[in-house]
Amino acid sequence: MISIKVFFVTFLGETQTVTAHVHRTIHNFNLFPSDKKNDLEKERIGIIATRLYIFLTLVGLIILGFYTSFSKRGHTFTVEWPSLLQFEELHSMHSSTLNCPCSRFSMSYARIMSLSPRYHSICSSEYLEEHWLSYFGQVELDIESILLLSTDFRITGQSFFDLMRILCETSRETIENALRVFRSNRLVTMNALSRSQFNIETMTRMKQFEKRTITSFVDLIKLVRSSIQTNQLADEAWTNVEPSSQYNNETSKWSFRFRSRAFRTNSCSCAVSNQCTHPVGFYFQTDTSRSQPNITVPGLVLGCYTIDSLLLSTLECFYDKQCVKLVVDNYDFDVVGLVRPLNSHAVQIEPLRNENSRFYPNTTINEIFSQLFVEDWINSSNFTSYYTRCEPTQCTYTIGKHISLTYMLTMMLGFYGGLSAILEIVLPSIVKVILQQWPKRKKRIQLNNFNNITTDTIMDSSSKEPSHSSKNISEKLLSLNLFESERSSTEKRFLHKEIIATRIYIFLFILCLIAAIIYSGPFSNETKLTEKKSPTMNIVHDLHQKNISSLSCPCSKVAIPYSRFLSIKLDYHSICSSEYVSPLYSINLLKKNDSLSLALSTHYRVLRSLCQSSHRFIKNAEEVFGTRELISIETLTRSSFDFQIQAIKVCINIILK
Template sequence: MTLNIFENVDRPNPSNEELNTQRKWTRAYVVVLIIIIASVIYITMLSYRTDTTTLEKPTLDVYAKLPKSADCFCTNLSIPYHTFVNFNPQLHEVCKNHFIEPDGEWMSLLYDSYEDQRHNKRNLRTFQALTTNWHPVVAHEATSGWIYMQAEKYNLSSCNCATMPGCVEPMSLELNTGSNWTVPGMMIGCLPLESMLESTLECIYDQYCLNTITQIFLAESIQPLFSTRTRFKPINTTKLTTIASELFIEDWGVEFIYEKYFASCQPKTCSYVLSERF
């Protein structure tokens, strides 16, 4: 490189040592100049200019075209949910079926047609109002005897109502033939509530199960539910406690109507910031 921008005009014939020094300074100057120019270009490329735009009372069509970063402030700060939310929950089929009709066949089976007062733990109704979970036991000795109370036991005597009120075991009925039949999905136990929650709705989906029950107590059959209409599956293992925890709701049926929300909001202003490079 022979470029020399630091040449001394007063000395047209400098020595070689002086000429080399001038050329070194020239090279250093060129390198520094290139670095400065590149830095300026790079900084300029990264520099943005921000512009804030504010719109007064925008319509829904205008709002839909705004950037997602736009901030809008509602005129009405408190908006009732019912103005923009439609709520139409769909209940489990058992909640709107003949199984809960006050004058229906199933309710008649449970309350009217079968007035059995026997203290039988396998009673179809399993109502503990008719009996108790404790019973006296008499122990006889040679000269004296004493009575103590013993808690009812379920599930092959491995579960004691005194310590575990949630004890349950499958329910069975005595058929007209004299044999015992286990009712699918239905449980009995220490408390009616625990028995119900630990049971499934398998039987009321099964025509054979309903026919077997109605043949004992009713002269006519009861139609089963449709398993295709429920989300609580499998029906033979989904307990009532699971369905009850979901409030027997198949579908919440929630619909948000944004147009109504926007109309209730009535935005005063909408503002957004746009950034662009120089």
């Protein structure tokens, strides 16, 4: 028991001794020892400088450690000659930073996309074949004994189906010609597009082609219709005009002229509108042109002209088997035994099929024709072919990673080395100056608070203090010694050499610092790459203003449609929006039925037609113009962009003139 107590007491004594030794060692730890062992003042300065050194070093290392642990560095990786599979994998993982420049910037549409139309069933049906058209041929046994009205289906049907066949063939030829031009166009891409971007790009271009092709052709047909109506040409079936005779009492002569036909069913005049209609069907031979058909063919109407009759009609009868039978069975209506038998193929003709059609049976032919008889467009794009043609030589992408432990330690060691070198030089001198100035400052404060000192004395001391202080500073600078040794304190010649060495050291240090600043400053020829991610318009403009010869701002999209940055607004002549070109004004003139009013009606009708044609032409031209693209690899300066716009405006003015 006694031995345990002795051991415990001994252990406590040794622990206290070790603790006291450690405390004394830490308290007196000095990284800046003096050459003079008994110089307590310098020892004190060294201990304080050591504590500041350790504190500042730890604070600096902690701050640097936190900064480097939370910061990320961009690591750029390069993949040479990436395959399609590699490209898609890279894009799925690094889409925001992936950059794969194409080795070939442009490629024809024929290489990368396919487009073909599927037409309406009427264009490939038996109704446009010769055996059905024989229904309307010269099939009378005795021409003298048959007198059918020109509005009878057996007469008007011939031109109806002939024109239908012509429009189908014309639509097909128009689309084929447009497709040849479309396939020769080129897609321009500076960087490889992703599969989704490629699909969007190709789909947009194909939709633009469909719309542009249809619009341009339909507008042409509208222009033809407008021209025919404006010139009031007489149809061979006299559906738009009717003869009129008038007796002149003064000359005792009859005058013969045509006048626009008025459709009694809806009080519509072909002189004003091309929407006038009359039902089509089968008539008795004794009927007149003002009679209603005895048997009506559903969906078919008679218009001012053959093209109006066709476009305003529907094909609903030819989708219905019973209606087709009605037409076939009434082939010899009111002329039984006076016509040859109908062709056997025509008798057995099948109705149209409505499967997989986007048009309803009661859809007007005008709506079907406005799509060039196209049911749908079969389109496809070949991304593999596009990528093969693009063939990027390399792909680069950037990954932001946390700084590695090795790099962090390297940075901290470098930081410690630089900070340590600076603190070893600066800290002892700073501490020495502070310790020397602190008692003086304390003494001045005490003197200022002492009430027995007169104002004059204070003024004198304050006036002398600056000169005394500046004198002390100059003396300290002249006697500055960074290489102080124990030997210099006894021999003045060593002290003088150390002061000279200090001055040379400071001079060389300042000289090297100036040289480093000049080398890395304005006189340096070193190329410095500065990159700005997603710069705004103002930043790009400011960079261009600086006239930097090596400035490069590549566009993310090389081809930009005009519609994105340019709009056109036209002011039409006031006549096109006046009441003179309204249909109502022409109708009122026609009602007057005098020569001047009829002439003015024709004049204003022509004006209305020209205004409408101009509107259609310009609207179509605007749509085509908006799909054209400005190709620019680099971002244009504002002046270059304005120059391009002015050139485009000149082209527009030339086209309009």
